[in-house]
Amino acid sequence: MANACAIIGIGQTAYKTKRLDVSMAGLLREAARRALDDAGLTWKDIDAVVVGKAPDLFEGVMMPEPYLADAIGATGKPLMRVHTAGSVGGSTAIVAASLIQGGVHERVLTIAWEKQSESNATWALTVNSPFTTSLVVGAGGYFAPHIRAYMRRSGAPDHIGALVAVKDRENALKNPYAHLKIPGISREMVEMTPMLWEPIRYLETCPSSDGACAMVLASEDAAKKAPNRPAWVHGTAMRSEPMMFAGRDTVSPQGGKDCAADVYRQAGITDPRRELDCAEVYVPFSWYEPMWLENLGFCGEGEGWKLTESGATALDGDIPWNASGGVLSSNPIGASGMIRFAEAALQVRGQAGEHQVDGARRALGHAYGGGAQFFSMWIVGSEKP
Amino acid sequence: MREIAVVAFVQTQHSGEDQGLHETEILAPVITEIKEKTGLSRFGFTCSGSCDYFQGAPFSFVSALDVLGAWPPISESHVEMDGAWALYEAWVKLQHGEIDTALVYGFGKSTQGVLRTIMTQQLDPYLLAPLGVDQVSLAALQARAYMERSGAKEDDLRAIAARSRASGRDNPFALHLPDPEDGDEYDVAPLYPHDVAPITDGAAAIVLAAGDRARELCERPAWITGIDHRSEAHSPGVRDLSRSASARLAGERAGAAGIEIAELHAQFSHEELILREALGLGEDVDVNPSGGALSANPPMAAGLIRIGEAASRIHDGSASKVLGHAQSGPCLQQNLVCVLSGENNG
Amino acid sequence: MPSEPNHILEFPGGYTRSVGPVIGRFFSDLRDGRLTGVRTAAGKVLVPPAEYDPETSEDTTGEYVEVGPAGTVTTWSWVPRPLKEHPLDRPFAWALIRPDGADTALLHALDVGVFEEGAKPPKFLKTGMRVRPKWRDERTGGIGDIECFLPEVTMINAPTRLEYRMKGGRTLQRFLEGVSEGRILGDRCPVCEQVIVPMKGICPRDGVPTTEEVELPHTGTVTTFAVNNIPDPRAPEVPFVSAYVLLDGAGLTMLTLVAGIPADQVRMGMRVKAAWRPREEWGRTMNNIKWFEPLDEPDLPFEAIKDYT
Structure with missing residues (x-):
């Protein structure tokens, strides 16, 4: 059965629209070095490296892991590249954890990144073939109809999206790495911004960021030597379903429900709202907070917006969501999932600084991708399971 | 370590010409066949290898999901690497997961673009890719470095191509290529066209199973007794191109000794010689009885096919210890070695 | 001066x-x-x-x-x-x-x-x-x-251009052949018996090859939609509406443009029909259908389309 897996090092870059000051390798090294420093290790202590990112068209380097090999300490070591669309940052961490849990390695470095400024996200996500033209303009164009369907199904009032947009940006002000920092952010400010893809307003969407996130995962033995308190993996899960098929629920996909059920079962959780102390959930458009609250079982169907409206998900609420500011505040796509996983670990390590949730002992990290069809999740805790 | 075996292997009849099929249409029959072969329709874990650049569009693996019947939702992952690394990920998952089967597949279509220039996009984006140096030109640099160190001649390379093509003609799934003809002009010297793997479309799938489940599913499972992969530095200028340090390391870790048959993912004739040396495969080892990548090289599947072909020699009882190899990156930068045996460890 | x-x-x-x-x-x-x-x-x-x-x-x-x-x-x-x-x-x-x-x-x-x-x-x-x-x-x-x-050099420009000769796949070609004749083709899954449109050759839900080609009517219902205010060369103007339309008899929705009505009047449940370009402009492309436009029929209630959103 699975060996224990600890998170002993976490490193993030500053997230910005354009990190013109670094090369691609430099961006990864910045995050990786911080993770190694946190773990009290050097490059040579690492047994294997697992990297992840979203489509290669973003940077125009196809399967970039060979180019990066010696920049990220993989000379003479196993090096893997994971790609599961937007959920990739999470899946990459799960593959790395698997190498520890399977007893294959003692210390694994995992890094996820995106340098979106090297091209253009809308182009890189929707290159058209000669035979099919996408009518979807950017991710917002894809998700807007599903958000509309959620609003209709749940009867949620129009302002819920703005509440999330404000809450996450207020949290971002407490996170030194966050990209969007909007002092004085308010509901009025959000509601004044234009509808990009109605019903999604400008400030209800995520930014495009450059950035990388890295973690050092370790076996129990290796974790004992770590200078800082580790977080422990209590469960990991991934689920996928096709994008289009008859009978698919695109508002609350079955894949998300099944993935959550699997990871809760592994962690022994039956009531996530009560038993988890906080969650870092992939919310690239503000309306996805109430949608995922329902999909992940934090409340009943149609109740997610009420939870958001009540303030339960705020930093001082009973179940803070995205204390880091979340994807709404920083979004280097390929890294965004790993940032969720890492921020969850930071919380249970008590290392989240100004955006620390008091006494956080168990946290959920969540990522999704594609047409809300790929899911990856982990639960981390301050105690070894 | 948990006992894991290759219990089924399926591949397409690979094609050197564009048959007008979408990548998913190439893959679909392979998935159908391996489900029939194993009698399984659901697997504990699924993992695939593919690359967007062969379709020139993002998310090639997303549409591939359509052929799996991923409903109810499945536990699934994807590597933007050869399917051999997907097999590695599945093997790791089987080591600790609460699962006992895994489906692995890889697919690629290289007839739609110019493979060698597409591969240029994999190089260092500051110092190498802007030069426009292509995959075959880099391989030729490595061939020269190897030949100058070892004394191997162009005829030695030609002999490998001739043997591979002859074997390929006996393999119903490979391309059936003629004997190399004298008087060919160089492709990129010192490589001739016959030294270069053919452009190929194809797909392959493998089912892995653990312990007793493997014994139920296969009369003679091919047990994975060792699997390891290693990378080396990227820039060709910082490596000894005449050797493959990463293949040697992976071979040592995977326990590449006493091998009877080896399926090596050599995309160029000289790579077989470099790999033989790195893996310590003597003259007595039968290399690439399938014809190898020089007879069929569907991208993102060719490495997985090497493991499948090697496992098939266990399945049919013609060998008891075999090796499958896969590579990635320019000039054999990354190498994966999988050692399989008819006898399980216990 | x-x-x-x-x-x-x-x-x-x-x-x-x-x-x-x-x-x-x-x-x-x-x-x-x-x-x-x-x-x-x-x-x-x-x-x-x-x-x-x-x-x-x-x-x-x-x-x-x-x-x-x-x-x-x-x-x-x-x-x-x-x-x-x-x-x-x-x-x-x-x-x-x-x-x-x-x-x-x-x-x-x-x-x-x-x-x-x-x-x-x-x-x-x-x-x-x-x-x-x-x-x-x-x-x-x-x-x-x-x-x-x-x-100082902080960025290099790296033009990349790869050339492909794509064929699109058999199923897609068959679908486009239909469109070139003014027909919308789907295919039926033998397991769930739903009609998939555009035809896929395989049922993504059940993972089995489809067995029966089905020609669909050109009418359907908007299930949900986005009003796009970001200009795009593929769309006629801003704002434009991209909508999921459930063709009558289909098991799943198709993403299309909806026009011929002000964007702020598009509704969930609205009945629509395909607006084809003049026949002489047809090719083997979905562009033969300009967009979907309103049909003079009462809207379907949300309950009728809820399971398709």
């Missing part, structure tokens, strides 16, 4: 100036392609070097230090219409540049790229910008041995 000058003050052949040891050292080093400063008694490095400390007027130490050549812009001005005396004949910046290792800055021209005369300063031109000298090939020993400074 300025006319031709009528008086010119020019010392024939130019002045002959003696530069002294410190400036001489600086220019000699420039001619060699090096940037040099001099240390003050307080330990500061002056670039360009001077014979005296600008704060104390004491002699400098005579200790020369190689600096830069890269440096940081400490301040700048922007010349939108260069004079003929200026070192560049297109808009550029003047900048004070502190070379790495120096405590003072040097004035020089900074070329940040090609701009039309009168251009505003580019947004990336900033104090703190990292720059390097562009050396002249033929150097004579003078400040002009540096033609100008250039921003």
Whole structure:
């Protein structure tokens, strides 16, 4: 059965629209070095490296892991590249954890990144073939109809999206790495911004960021030597379903429900709202907070917006969501999932600084991708399971 | 370590010409066949290898999901690497997961673009890719470095191509290529066209199973007794191109000794010689009885096919210890070695 | 209008100036392609070097230090219409540049790229910008041995273009053949018995090949939609509506444009029909259908389409 897996090092870059000051390798090294420093290790202590990112068209380097090999300490070591669309940052961490849990390695470095400024996200996500033209303009164009369907199904009032947009940006002000920092952010400010893809307003969407996130995962033995308190993996899960098929629920996909059920079962959780102390959930458009609250079982169907409206998900609420500011505040796509996983670990390590949730002992990290069809999740805790 | 075996292997009849099929249409029959072969329709874990650049569009693996019947939702992952690394990920998952089967597949279509220039996009984006140096030109640099160190001649390379093509003609799934003809002009010297793997479309799938489940599913499972992969530095200028340090390391870790048959993912004739040396495969080892990548090289599947072909020699009882190899990156930068045996460890 | 000058003050052949040891050292080093400063008694490095400390007027130490050549812009001005005396004949910046290792800055021209005369300063031109000298090939020993400074390389342009000859796949070709004849083809899954449109050849839910081709009517119902305010070359105008339309008899929705009605009047449950382009414009492409437009029928209630959203 699975060996224990600890998170002993976490490193993030500053997230910005354009990190013109670094090369691609430099961006990864910045995050990786911080993770190694946190773990009290050097490059040579690492047994294997697992990297992840979203489509290669973003940077125009196809399967970039060979180019990066010696920049990220993989000379003479196993090096893997994971790609599961937007959920990739999470899946990459799960593959790395698997190498520890399977007893294959003692210390694994995992890094996820995106340098979106090297091209253009809308182009890189929707290159058209000669035979099919996408009518979807950017991710917002894809998700807007599903958000509309959620609003209709749940009867949620129009302002819920703005509440999330404000809450996450207020949290971002407490996170030194966050990209969007909007002092004085308010509901009025959000509601004044234009509808990009109605019903999604400008400030209800995520930014495009450059950035990388890295973690050092370790076996129990290796974790004992770590200078800082580790977080422990209590469960990991991934689920996928096709994008289009008859009978698919695109508002609350079955894949998300099944993935959550699997990871809760592994962690022994039956009531996530009560038993988890906080969650870092992939919310690239503000309306996805109430949608995922329902999909992940934090409340009943149609109740997610009420939870958001009540303030339960705020930093001082009973179940803070995205204390880091979340994807709404920083979004280097390929890294965004790993940032969720890492921020969850930071919380249970008590290392989240100004955006620390008091006494956080168990946290959920969540990522999704594609047409809300790929899911990856982990639960981390301050105690070894 | 948990006992894991290759219990089924399926591949397409690979094609050197564009048959007008979408990548998913190439893959679909392979998935159908391996489900029939194993009698399984659901697997504990699924993992695939593919690359967007062969379709020139993002998310090639997303549409591939359509052929799996991923409903109810499945536990699934994807590597933007050869399917051999997907097999590695599945093997790791089987080591600790609460699962006992895994489906692995890889697919690629290289007839739609110019493979060698597409591969240029994999190089260092500051110092190498802007030069426009292509995959075959880099391989030729490595061939020269190897030949100058070892004394191997162009005829030695030609002999490998001739043997591979002859074997390929006996393999119903490979391309059936003629004997190399004298008087060919160089492709990129010192490589001739016959030294270069053919452009190929194809797909392959493998089912892995653990312990007793493997014994139920296969009369003679091919047990994975060792699997390891290693990378080396990227820039060709910082490596000894005449050797493959990463293949040697992976071979040592995977326990590449006493091998009877080896399926090596050599995309160029000289790579077989470099790999033989790195893996310590003597003259007595039968290399690439399938014809190898020089007879069929569907991208993102060719490495997985090497493991499948090697496992098939266990399945049919013609060998008891075999090796499958896969590579990635320019000039054999990354190498994966999988050692399989008819006898399980216990 | 300025006319031709009528008086010119020019010392024939130019002045002959003696530069002294410190400036001489600086220019000699420039001619060699090096940037040099001099240390003050307080330990500061002056670039360009001077014979005296600008704060104390004491002699400098005579200790020369190689600096830069890269440096940081400490301040700048922007010349939108260069004079003929200026070192560049297109808009550029003047900048004070502190070379790495120096405590003072040097004035020089900074070329940040090609701009039309009168251009505003580019947004990336900033104090703190990292720059390097562009050396002249033929150097004579003078400040002009540096033609100008250039921003440090922070980005390279990497055009990539890969050419493909795609066929799209058999199923898609069959579907497009239908569209080229004015037909919308789906296919039925033998397991769930739903009609999939556009036809896929396989049921993504059940993972089995489809068995029956089904021609669908050109009418359907909007299940949900987005009003897009971001311009896109594929769409006629902004705002445009991208909608999921459930064709009558289909098991799943298709993403299409909806037009022929103001964007703010599109509704969930609205009945629509395909608007085909004139037959003579048809090809093997979905563009044969311009968009879907309203049908004069009552809306379907949300309950009827809820399971398709």
